[in-house]
Amino acid sequence: MAGPDPIIFHVDMDSFYASVEVREHPEYAGRPVIVGADPKGGLGRGVVSTCSYEARKFGIHSAMPISHAYQRCPDAVFICPHFELYEQASQSVMRILRQYSPVFEQVSIDEAYLDMSHLHSFEAAQEKAQEIKNEIREQERLACSIGIAAGRTLAKIASDHSKPDGLLVVTPEGAASFLAPLPVEKIPGIGKKSARALHEMGIFTIGQLAFADIQGLIAKFGRSAVVMRDLARGIDRTSIRIRETSRSLSREMTYEQDTRDIPALQRTLDGMAQELAGYLSNERMMFKTVTVKIRYQGFDTRTKARTIEKPREDFLTIRAVAWQLFSELYDGRLVRLIGLKLSGLQSGDRSQTKIDDFSDSPPPLR
Ligand code: TTP
Numbered sequence: 001m002a003g004p005d006p007i008i009f010h011v012d013m014d015s016f017y018a019s020v021e022v023r024e025h026p027e028y029a030g031r032p033v034i035v036g037a038d039p040k041g042g043l044g045r046g047v048v049s050t051c052s053y054e055a056r057k058f059g060i061h062s063a064m065p066i067s068h069a070y071q072r073c074p075d076a077v078f079i080c081p082h083f084e085l086y087e088q089a090s091q092s093v094m095r096i097l098r099q100y101s102p103v104f105e106q107v108s109i110d111e112a113y114l115d116m117s118h119l120h121s122f123e124a125a126q127e128k129a130q131e132i133k134n135e136i137r138e139q140e141r142l143a144c145s146i147g148i149a150a151g152r153t154l155a156k157i158a159s160d161h162s163k164p165d166g167l168l169v170v171t172p173e174g175a176a177s178f179l180a181p182l183p184v185e186k187i188p189g190i191g192k193k194s195a196r197a198l199h200e201m202g203i204f205t206i207g208q209l210a211f212a213d214i215q216g217l218i219a220k221f222g223r224s225a226v227v228m229r230d231l232a233r234g235i236d237r238t239s240i241r242i243r244e245t246s247r248s249l250s251r252e253m254t255y256e257q258d259t260r261d262i263p264a265l266q267r268t269l270d271g272m273a274q275e276l277a278g279y280l281s282n283e284r285m286m287f288k289t290v291t292v293k294i295r296y297q298g299f300d301t302r303t304k305a306r307t308i309e310k311p312r313e314d315f316l317t318i319r320a321v322a323w324q325l326f327s328e329l330y331d332g333r334l335v336r337l338i339g340l341k342l343s344g345l346q347s348g349d350r351s352q353t354k355i356d357d358f359s360d361s362p363p364p365l366r
């Protein structure tokens with residue numbers, strides 16, 4: 001027999017980088033604030049990292065070219081990112097969240113899941129979530145949104161739906177009717193391609209997905225169709241994955257002019273590797289996976305990742321793997337942007353480092 005429903009919280013900070021900047025500069029409060037590349041009077045070439053909700057009214061959003069953001073709102077406050085500041089704020093928020101449940105999963109710099117099943121009721125959960133929001137506001141002067149549901153995926157949809165400064169409980173009984181009018185794109189994991197395939201089948205809302213022909217869905221999406229349709233019906237069995245390795249750390253850089261200067265591209269990778277290694281060393285963290293991203297002229301973006309056998313933290317390994325990935329990925333076209341990401345992060349207990357971990361050569365690659 002099934003036990004009581006789990007109670008999962010998804011906590012996501014609102015316009016995170018921008019909110020931290022506003023906290024540091026109260027004079028920006030209420031203004032459109034855009035964190036990202038230097039707009040250079042409309043000629044800048046990077047992208048928007050994020051922006052305040054005031055800026056979103058102008059249609060500005062993450063990953064938009066900064067030049068477009070400038071065209072839409074030249075009077076906004078434009079700020080280049082201060083990653084250390086955001087990391088510090090993130091750590092303080094996560095410290096608060098961890099106090100509420102030992103079953104905790106941080107999934108990015110500004111979001112985490114908590115298993116709060118010990119509260120036993122969704123009413124008690126709602127009160128507790130308000131308490132968490134108050135504590136984050138008082139201690140960190142930052143706003144977040146919290147979604148509560150019996151599964152991880154639904155909790156995420158709920159927090160997203162409640163933004164900004166929201167709190168939304170989706171009970172198992174209310175899940176199907178909450179989801180029904182939402183577009184299928186609101187389901188995490190349904191990207192542009194899957195959405196297009198669903199649209200071609202005449203399925204636009206989650207409610208339509210709930211009653212779609214399962215054989216047709218399986219033919220298109222394989223076995224994941226069953227999970228997808230169950231979710232559309234409000235049945236979500238996804239639970240918290242307690243993984244130390246769920247976080248990632250990344251840097252990227254957009255060139256002023258598209259380039260195919262390989263030594264320059266490698267120097268950029270080196271600089272980013274150095275910065276990430278410095279961060280890992282400060283935080284006593286190690287990584288398992290390195291990803292290199294290349295965006296070519298015309299926004300065609302390619303990535304390649306490699307996971308190493310044992311977690312490492314050093315610059316030389318990051319650089320060696322990054323260079324190797326770069327050489328496998330790069331096809332000679334003009335490069336607009338290059339990025340480096342470390343994932344599978346875990347706390348690095350170096351007391352357990354074995355003698356053979358100290359060799360200078362990079363570790364074997366999988
Ligand atoms: P998100 O949580 O996706 O966005 P957000 O917190 O800015 O806004 P909201 O949650 O209220 O919709 O991402 C968290 C941070 O990650 C964001 O503040 C900046 C960074 N980020 C990027 O640098 N580039 C991106 O494309 C995205 C989506 C986020």
Ligand code: MG
Nearest residue numbers: 012013014110
């Ligand atoms: Mg956020």
